[in-house]
Amino acid sequence: MRWVESGDVRLAVYTDGDPADPTVLLLHGYPDTHRVWDEVAARLSGRFHVVRYDVRGAGASTGPRDRRDYGLDRLMDDLRAVLDAVAGGRKVHLVGHDWGSVQGWEAAGRAGLRERLASFTSLGGPGGRHLADFARHGGRRDRLAQLVRSSYIGFFLIPVLPELAWRSLVPRLLARRLRREGAPPRDGHPAPTLVRDARNGLWLYRANLRGRRGRAEPAGPPVIDLPVQLVDAAHDPFVTSALAGWCERWTPRLWRRELDAGHWAQRARPDTVAGMIAEFVAHVEGASPSRELRPQVDVGNVDQMADFSRNVIAEYGVPGIVLNNAGITIAGPILDHTVDDWRRTIDTNLWGVIRGCRLFGAAMVAHGQGGHIVNVASLAAFAPTRLLPAYSVSKAAVKALSDSLRAELAGHGIGVSVIRPGFRAGGRAHSAGRGP
Secondary structure: OOOEOOHHHHEEEEEEEEOOOOOOEOOOOOOOHHHHHHHHHHHHHOOOEEEEOOOOOOOOOOOOOOOHHHHHHHHHHHHHHHHHHHHOOOOOOEEEHHHHHHHHHHHHHOOOOOOHHHEEEEEEEOOHHHHHHHHHHHHHHHHHHHHHHHHHHHHHOOOHHHHHHHOOHHHHHHHHHHHHOOOOOOOOOOOHHHHHHHHHHHHHHHHHOOOOOOOOOOOOOOOOOOOOOEEEEEEOOOHHHHHHHHHHHHHHEEEEEEEOOOHHHHOOOOHHHEEEEEEEEHOOOOOOOOHHHHOEEEEOOOOHHHHHHHHHHHHHOOOEEEOOOOOOOOOOOOOHHHHHHHHHHHHHHHHHHOOOOHHHHHHHHHOOEEEEEEEEHHHHHHHOOOOHHHHHHHHHHHHHHHHHHHHHHHOOOOEEEEOOOOOOHHHOOEEEEEEE
């Protein structure tokens, strides 16, 4: 452990591994300390130079004299000071969880810091400007779902009561949540220290989220031209997949991965989280991508699909069987669907199938050796429901497309089938249409 000065605070910085190896900087969230990364750091330190620090007011680090100095500007000053002390002029791979992820998004889009980052991995925390844009432009149902999960923030912004709650009820609720997620106890963070850190950390919310009325509208999210890995924990009680994925439109080099875990995934699933970080960092450093990191194709994007079909045919030859199976589901009545809801659904569910049929079908006809195209529709094509109107329309169109294409390609020895599976329990609605 070493001390790093940043303004009027002293930051406790912890390092593991060989400084000659690529540096991975792990940023913790609220109400944690650097120790929330203990298990992951132990798994990474054999291959990487691992750096962690207690944010201002947490763990061994001191807090600022002025509580307003928990704003993002001061937090970025802290990150810059740590980079100056440990990076040796080299770029680092930043990983953030919760408020650490909020800081990571800010750094990745801020001049003077983004140039010092080699990559960014986000767990359980959106960018501040992504959140603001989502609150203004996200779908109504998505915003409502996130509002429910973020209701605790309103409580944190009021005076006195949150401090009292941390002295009584909240630590027990937090311990119960960790047990439910399968995370180990908070070793090294005894109750009195946790309460002190939690009370200090309330100013993360108050300094960055309170008192925005009357201010100018914030600028939209910046385009982040940096390799970004988004780890979307399926059972995070605080961040919905819709909010987590809102960054996609401003992050051209994004790898999105789903994880069957709750908010504290790094503690409940350290092997998996450490593996994801190591694979991503190694790939950015020049290693071949793992299977999970190989580029995905947005079936709603005409250029990506054209490139995909050319690459497949060049490497493997013209396929004999093509399966078009990519789709998203957006629930709710027609009058609640936005234009963007319709566009995303049709682009993925219908245009994705059309492009697969056109691109590979034309190659199969030219190849002259027959084949078969299989399109996946849905029982919703025949049994429309008020809950899935856009989905039902798109799948009915896939059925009509398949019937028409079957008649057209019969003379070329190419069959066309349409599969209409029924509904099943346990599925998840996806907010992005990507296929292999």
